[in-house]
Amino acid sequence: MIAQVWIAAFIGIAAIVEDLAHRRISNWIPAAAFVAGLLLQSMQQGWRGAGAALLGTLAGFSVFLIFYLLGGMGGGDVKLMAGFGSVLGAHKVLEAALWTAACGGLLAALVIVFQAARRNWKGFRASSQNGTQKGTARPADSIPYAPAIAAGVWLSLVPKT
Secondary structure (H helix, E strand, C coil): CHHHHHHHHHHHHHHHHHHHHHCCCCCHHHHHHHHHHHHHHHHHHCHHHHHHHHHHHHHHHHHHHHHHHCCCCCHHHHHHHHHHHHHHCHHHHHHHHHHHHHHHHHHHHHHHHHHHHHHHHHHHHHHHHHCCCCCCCCCCCCCCCHHHHHHHHHHHCCCCC
């Protein structure tokens, strides 16, 4: 369990930093998670562990694939969850996906509130400077999802009492 936590922490932090900085997740991050999870599971449980890692990868990939196909999520997010699936196994990755959905909803709500406050502040400043309010409609920005995925994975690793 300790090794899982360290792997999840390292991969999660790397994914968050890259997603926030560059708005993408490089392939090395989910690949590192996959390899680390496969090695960890194999060392702990032998062939059964390798099978659990592969099944977890498939489950992690499948759980977010529909959102990617519908255009609501990037491919890097899907690959990241697949990589985490190798580390967690199928049962835990499904729990992590539920935590991720909750964290993603909270993150989206915070972004909406922040953007509305920023838009109102800009409108207030523009109207006080020009006497008119400048406001243009623009499409909603995408939200980096690696923080929600990492938080969901980390929460799934918290021991239940």
